[in-house]
Amino acid sequence: MKPVFISHHLYQDSTLQRLRKYYSGEIFVIVNDDWHLVAKLWMTDLSYLTTLLQDVYNAKGPLPRDPASMLRSFLLFLMTKPEIGLTEWINEMKRIPLYAILSGFEPGEIPGVGTFYDFFKRLWTIRDNNLKPKKQKRKTKPKKGKKGEKAPTTTPGKVKRLVTWMLRHVAKKSDLPTDRLFQFFQTQILARSANLGLLGDMTSFSVAGDGTPIVTAAYPRSKSTCDCRAQGLANCNHPRIYSQPDCNSGWDSARIKYFNGYHLYMLSATDSPYDLPLYPKLQPASRHDSISLVVSAIEFKQRFTLGTVGKMLLDAAHDAEPIYHLLDSQNIEPFIDLNKRGKKTTTIAGDITISPNGIPLCPINLEMKSNGRDNTQKRNKWRCPLSCGIKNSCTTPCSTAKYGRTYHTHSKDNVRLFTKTPRTSEKWKMIYKRRTSIERSNKREKIDYKLESGRHRSTKMWYIRTYGIVICQHLDAWFSHQKESFTNLKSLICSQTA
Numbered sequence: 001m002k003p004v005f006i007s008h009h010l011y012q013d014s015t016l017q018r019l020r021k022y023y024s025g026e027i028f029v030i031v032n033d034d035w036h037l038v039a040k041l042w043m044t045d046l047s048y049l050t051t052l053l054q055d056v057y058n059a060k061g062p063l064p065r066d067p068a069s070m071l072r073s074f075l076l077f078l079m080t081k082p083e084i085g086l087t088e089w090i091n092e093m094k095r096i097p098l099y100a101i102l103s104g105f106e107p108g109e110i111p112g113v114g115t116f117y118d119f120f121k122r123l124w125t126i127r128d129n130n131l132k133p134k135k136q137k138r139k140t141k142p143k144k145g146k147k148g149e150k151a152p153t154t155t156p157g158k159v160k161r162l163v164t165w166m167l168r169h170v171a172k173k174s175d176l177p178t179d180r181l182f183q184f185f186q187t188q189i190l191a192r193s194a195n196l197g198l199l200g201d202m203t204s205f206s207v208a209g210d211g212t213p214i215v216t217a218a219y220p221r222s223k224s225t226c227d228c229r230a231q232g233l234a235n236c237n238h239p240r241i242y243s244q245p246d247c248n249s250g251w252d253s254a255r256i257k258y259f260n261g262y263h264l265y266m267l268s269a270t271d272s273p274y275d276l277p278l279y280p281k282l283q284p285a286s287r288h289d290s291i292s293l294v295v296s297a298i299e300f301k302q303r304f305t306l307g308t309v310g311k312m313l314l315d316a317a318h319d320a321e322p323i324y325h326l327l328d329s330q331n332i333e334p335f336i337d338l339n340k341r342g343k344k345t346t347t348i349a350g351d352i353t354i355s356p357n358g359i360p361l362c363p364i365n366l367e368m369k370s371n372g373r374d375n376t377q378k379r380n381k382w383r384c385p386l387s388c389g390i391k392n393s394c395t396t397p398c399s400t401a402k403y404g405r406t407y408h409t410h411s412k413d414n415v416r417l418f419t420k421t422p423r424t425s426e427k428w429k430m431i432y433k434r435r436t437s438i439e440r441s442n443k444r445e446k447i448d449y450k451l452e453s454g455r456h457r458s459t460k461m462w463y464i465r466t467y468g469i470v471i472c473q474h475l476d477a478w479f480s481h482q483k484e485s486f487t488n489l490k491s492l493i494c495s496q497t498a
Contacts, residue, residue, distance in 0.1 A: 002057050003064045008045040011068070011104055015042070018101040019493055030098060030493075037079060038493065039486040040475045041102050046071055048188050052180065056122045065111050069104030070119040071468075073111075075475070076103055078468050082450040087113050120464050126177045129458035132245040138237065139220060141249045141258055142286040150289060150317050151251035159290045163322035166298050167329060173302045177460070181467045182279070182303060189474045193276055194306050198477050200271025202307030206431070207278065208270045208438035209296065209314055211289045213252045214282070215452050216244060216261035216462070246459045250285025261285050262462065264451075265292035267300055268441040270313055270434040274477035275441040277470040279304070282462055289317040294326060301330055311335055313435040324415040333420050335432045351398065352407055358417030359424055360407045363398050368407060370422050379410045380422060445469050 023030060030038065046068040053067050076099060077089045084092070090110060093100040097107040105111070142151045176182075194202050221243040228236035244261075252259045263286070267279040281296045293314065301309075311333045314323075319339035327334045338357065351363045359367045360382050368382035386394040387404030399405035409418040421428045445451045449469040456462050479486070 001061055001063045002054055002059060003050050003067055005050045006047060006066050006068065006104075008047050008068075011047070012042060014104070015101055016493065018097075018106065022097045022101065022107060034098060035490060036479060037076065037102060039489055040079070040479050041072060041076065042489060043478060043482070043486070044072075044075075044475055046188070049184060052184055053122050065115055065119065066104060067119060067122075070111070070116065073099075073103035073105070074116070074464075074468055075472055078449055078465075078472050079475075082469075083453040085455050086116055090116075120461065123181055123464060124177050124460045125175065125180050129460040130245050131177065131459055134241050134243070134245045135225065135239050136242055136245060137239050139242075139248050142251055144251055150253045151286070159294065159320045160322040162291060162294050163326045166294060167326065170298060170302075176299070178463050178467075179303075181463065185467060185471065186304065186306065189471050190278065190306055193272075193474050193477065196478065196481055198272050198274060198276060198474075198481060199269040199278075199307070204308055204310030206270040206311040206313060206434065207267050207309050208435045209265065209267045209293050209312065209318075210438040210442065211263050211265045211283075211287075211292050212442045212446065213250060213254075213259050213285060214262040214264045214446075214462075215259045216247055216454075216456070218260065220244070220247070220249065220260050243457050246282070246284065248284045248286050250287070259285060261452075263287045263292060264442070264445075264466065265289070265296050266438060266442055266445075267296060268438045270311075270437045272437065272477075274473070274480065275437040275444070276474055276477055277441050277445070280463075280466045280470060282459060282466065289315075290320050290323060293318055293323065297326065297330070311431065313432060313438075315435065316340070319416070321416045328411075328415060335419075335421070335428065335435070337432070338423070354409075354414075354417060357423050358409070358414070358419065359422070360409065362405065364394070364396065367424070368405075370425060371406070373420065374408075377410070378412065378420075379408045380418065380420075382407045382409065441473070444473055449473075 019030075049067045049071055057064055073089075073093070077086070080099070081089060081092060090113060093103065093105070093110050094107075100107045100110055144151060190199070193199050199205055222240040224236075224238065224240055226236060226238040228234075228238060247261050249258050249260050250263055251257075262282045263284060265281045265283055266277055268275055268277045279296060279300045281292065281299065283292050283295070297312075309330070309332050312327050312335065314334065314336045316337040316339040319336050323336070324334050353361045353365075355361055355367060362368055362385060366385045369385050369387075371381040371383045373380050383406045384392060384394065384397075384399070384404030386392055392404045394404075397404070411418050411420060419428075421431070445466070449472060451466065451469055454462060454465045456465065
């Protein structure tokens with residue numbers, strides 16, 4: 001049967017009635033550490049999920065559990081016991097009636113493990129639990145990166161070829177298995193955060209992107225499809241059946257070791273005081289950050305409808321000229337740190353050279369001073385470093401002009417070096433220092449919400465866990481931002497349960 005729509009107001013009423021039934025007479029007590037859970041679920045309206053999933057339920061059959069209550073229970077699980085499994089979470093709801101009541105269930109009528117997994121599959125838009133087939137050729141490890149550096153891309157020019165292909169097909173939006181998850185996340189979670197002003201100015205807000213390793217297993221699990229080993233042939237090239245076909249081995253530059261799992265690439269709002277995530281993307285562990293950004297940026301551009309991205313803040317791993325062209329085509333100003341391996345002085349026509357930071361050097365090898373930008377012609381103006389007004393202290397002036405030597409850099413000549421906002425300016429430094437927000441966001445997902453504690457073998461479940469965690473991050477921000485408005489909630493519930 002189709003699920004019955006239960007409004008958020010009805011959920012609040014039933015929660016009060018159950019708390020009055022089970023938490024009166026001091027048999028059970030809501031301790032202070034649990035009141036933030038009550039407030040977060042009290043303010044979060046998840047009822048739209050029932051409407052969103054109407055078409056994926058059959059018209060006949062038994063009455064299903066309320067989808068909003070199932071998701072609410074999963075979020076509560078991530079907020080309280082993210083390190084345990086679903087089976088143990090069900091036992092927790094049986095032991096602690098408060099968890100069942102806050103989920104929207106009557107204590108004693110808690111759904112089983114199979115009911116949860118039946119609900120999860122309705123959030124996934126394809127039949128298969130993974131993106132790739134389980135039968136694949138034998139996987140190999142990528143090359144190690146240098147100390148403190150990420151592993152290099154597999155082939156030269158890969159980023160340029162990918163960007164060229166993406167720009168040619170950018171108008172063709174491909175359906176993704178996560179579209180239903182992101183639709184709910186955008187319309188019900190991101191929209192409310194935007195309305196509260198927690199994402200910044202939505203007419204032109206800033207976004208940061210970065211990848212982080214997600215370890216799903218100690219080593220790749222697979223079994224052979226041939227009997228070569230029985231015949232004494234250990235190193236055959238026949239395909240193998242992998243339990244996690246979308247995972248492979250990658251190089252963790254922070255821990256300087258190999259890992260097996262995913263490469264989670266996250267986009268977050270840098271203007272957010274709470275470092276809120278915007279778009280998660282699980283990719284193979286061996287994928288480089290620059291490749292992950294290209295894929296994530298295009299998918300996010302095609303799906304995000306709440307505002308316009310004005311700036312993109314990225315680290316030196318993304319310092320590839322095609323990425324600048326990609327962001328420029330989306331009318332996004334890139335703020336990307338220069339890669340040290342690509343820093344060298346550039347010689348151009350005349351006696352002016354360009355420093356590794358994109359600053360013109362005068363004939364005596366001094367960096368010229370920034371003197372504004374001409375937006376009509378998209379060029380920056382530079383002047384003699386020793387000039388001040390009409391005075392010039394240079395002993396060997398290279399120009400007879402009283403104002404001193406001037407020079408213009410055009411973004412079209414080198415979009416990587418000649419950025420709209422010069423890298424040496426205070427404005428660039430003030431904006432770029434907010435890039436660390438993505439590091440804090442990834443820390444919350446991996447450390448605070450224990451993302452890697454998931455005991456899953458399918459990409460479907462890893463995505464559902466990831467989206468559940470980023471929703472919890474937004475709920476935390478709502479609660480912190482509106483904490484004063486919940487001062488009366490405790491007295492309301494206590495008066496009802498007294």
